[in-house]
Amino acid sequence: MIVLRQSQAHKHQRNGHLKTVKILATCLIFTYLLTILFFRLPEQYTNLSSNMVLIYFSKLVTYYWRKIFLVPIQMEQAVLNRVAQLIRAPAADISRPSATLKRPIKHVFIIVLESIRADAVPLNESLANAVNLNFTFNTTAETVTPLLSSLWTNSVHTIASVASSYTLKSLLSIFCGIYPINVNFLKEANPENILYEKCLPELLREIFLTNNNEPAFSSAFFTAARDDFDHQREIIDKMKFDTVRSASNIYHEIGYISDLGMFGPADPHILPLLWKWIDQNLAEQPTKHLMTSLLITGTHEPFPMPHNQRQDEYYYYIDESHINNYLNALHITDKFIKEIIDGFVSRHLYDDTLFVITSDHGYVFNDHGRETLGLLSTPLESALSVPLILHNPHLEAKQLNGQFTTMDILPTIIDVLLSSIKSAEHPTNQLLSVPSGKLQSILSRYEGTSVLRMPIAQQPARHTFQLSNPGNSYIIVKQYPRKLTYDVANDQVHLYHLGYDPLELVDLIVLDDAIAASHPPWVDILCDKSRIKKWKGLWQNEKVNTDTQHNLLLENKTFLSIEKSNAINNSSVRLKDMLDWADQAFEVARLWKNLVKQRYHYNSDQ
Template identity: 70%
Template sequence: MVLSYFPKVVSHYWSTKPLIRFRMNETAFNNVTQMFRAPVVDISRPLVTLKEPIKHVFVIILESIRADTLPLNRNLAKAVKSTFTSDATATKVTPLLNSLWTNSVRTVASVTSSYTLKSLVSIFCGIYPLNVNFLKEANAENFLYEKCLPELLRETFRTTNNQSAFRSAFFTAARDDFDHQRDLFNKLKFDTTINGFNIYEQVGNVPDLGMFGPADPYILPLMWKWIDNNLADKETNHMMMSLLVTGTHEPFPIPTDWPADDYRIYIDDPSVNSYLNTLHATDDFLKEIIDGFKLRKLYNETLFVITSDHGYVFHDYEREMLGLLSTPLECAFSVPLMLYNPHLEAKQLHGQFTNMDVLPTIMDILLSSIRPTHQSTNQLLSVPCDQVQSILSRYEGTSILRMPVEKQPVRYTFHLANP
């Protein structure tokens, strides 16, 4: 019955699988459909300016980052009934990320699920995950009812020889043996996936850090190798990369090679303090990545999309909840979302955004970058409107770079808690 809340899921499954018949008042069905629909936007009215075309995309997904920690603000201390020290400022905890945030198109987004793998479905496929516990999306009998970003890029952008202009890869230091993760990534259709098992094979028997695999920096040699090989391949015009950063996942361990002097007391709650220290270590790690993109002269041509899979709960507001299991609290579902490129105008956006908006927004920018425009200083004005409209009509998200049409109903997001 819950499928009735997701009309695109229903229409797909009705056409492919026999379902138990049920009746629902048509008016009620339409009302529910309208509640969950992404806002309609005016494609001809961009909210920001993009001065130069974008060639590459890098989606960075940070584990368990709440909206009130990036950038860090007093709402976190208030929620956990604790007190910040003088070191607990955004410029000290996350100097790189804070700088990127200030110079980005930035907002707070709502995730569809506090379960990482389901959240990835929404980020890369622009759709709701199935409303069932654990990763049933990976089962052979279930379908991702729209093309996910890697496949969509391959089909949309072609070379003069009718070859795909994009190469795609997903990187993470975590192993891929948890809850059918490997099966899911086969369905997401990245050209290449590189994970913790590849680190063991190519780097050696490195120690694990935390619950899922080696520390994040161990993935970098493998990531640079893939990027450098593609840069050397003259047939590779564009790259779409994604990195799942797991260092900020509970139990928030500090990298063993991290200088002891770098550990700080940011807050008098021990769990939150460990969390903020792992975020600080992650900021150092991301700076190394940004420096690597600058060294390879990719920095100015790459759209960096930085967000989180979900938030985290630290006994917020004196609730008896720690972690994400079955929690309904907003801090589990509100995350930062930023789009950064030196040629993309920075702007704070206010609206009802979700992680399903990532795919349509990326496609909007890339379609706007097909041809350098000389008639206008804004690439977003050169977008093929019919192609963008086709994407917006198929996916559950919208482009956050376009002006919403006025007088629309409130947008509701259906959340699936970590089981």
């Protein structure tokens, strides 16, 4: 510690000396320029061969141009490159699959649900507890979502974090494996902004080719919703699906159909178009591989019932009308998904298809006394945690435990498909047949990871970033179990420990260390909290904290890592450690937002 302080003191002293030299050099240069402009000097002072100032003037200007202007620019880029490494998922051990796949996969079907929080599929008591109520006597996961609950049990499943609680931004993480921009609404769709990695449809066409060097995959995006909300059509086009079908195609095929809810016709109206696309593709080329995706909107608020719904088909799951409508809409969606699965079975596609089921984001029902209903400007976990199901009858069912995100979906799909190229080399587990070089190139290119590979041991906990609806209301940084949220509008920082406080009830920033009795027993409060004042006004400041730059460029392996003193099995969490982490995480979040904007070529004047 003494050495560190001495090093910091020497660094500050050295910076002070350099600043003085810069000022003196600048004064000398300007003095000389003013002199030769306004006064006639003797020839010997203007003759380059006899004037030392003129001889070294160009070198002096070049040196300080590099030192004062170019070095900071180069340092900033180096820091951003280091942040890009920090925010990646932990490296995976490709030789160690976390599940078993007994047969090759040919097709992929991605189903994106709407507003389904992690405790809704499968349904568990934490949803009722969140609003201090109880479910009715016969309400279980099996009665509300019989199909999805069965899939959960018989699939690889886990809880994942979304990149945003705004649907269209969330789709970027699911289909492209990239972060959205922390601006309100869908600026990512602007023509001048680029998606900084290839999305799944284009990637499949690039990687998987036929013997004739033609793309082996055809891709399609389906939704019954209209595609004119906030540039939805433009962002889906940027993802480069081969085929896109939405409400306008339903109207063209069937005629006008009245809306159900906010965005268009009921979900089942898209099914004839989906089956038509699948059947036509396979009729034309039976060996074709299909990547089908479906955005379901029936569980979007206000959770309406279908127009032909009978009164006796409305069930009473809980004594709160808004949540009860939500669960009824989910029950109807479950039936709809069963119809899809049955369609794949009848077409003999079920055994060859990997079904990926997740949600765009969660939903908040005034959880735990908070006056928050919906998703607008809320950073709570119930808005940002969703189920993730990977299902195939030949994929071993397994609960995965880890800090996964929806950005992991793209690398996982590529992993499964690469593993399915060869079918005989490892008959007990296709995942052992993966071409490791090709998979590694994907894992090194995208920030997510394959959830079907074990991480290499002894790596720092993963950093994830999330944006609250509509995109720039809250910025959330998590390195489990730590969570920092930044309220952009009010310029406020909040800090939570999700291990001890999963409901986010104890904001560690506002704890008053003068009143020890008010603290939960798991918090060790002895610390100096004066640093909190430094966060105010920093978010909009373009200047990067020099200490953060220094730590990042040193590539310190312990930077932002979880110390053992904060492990969940210890008796307490040191508030000082949490605040130190918050200082660093806040700075990295500022760098992260600049990195993402740079990658999109985003200009704040747009």
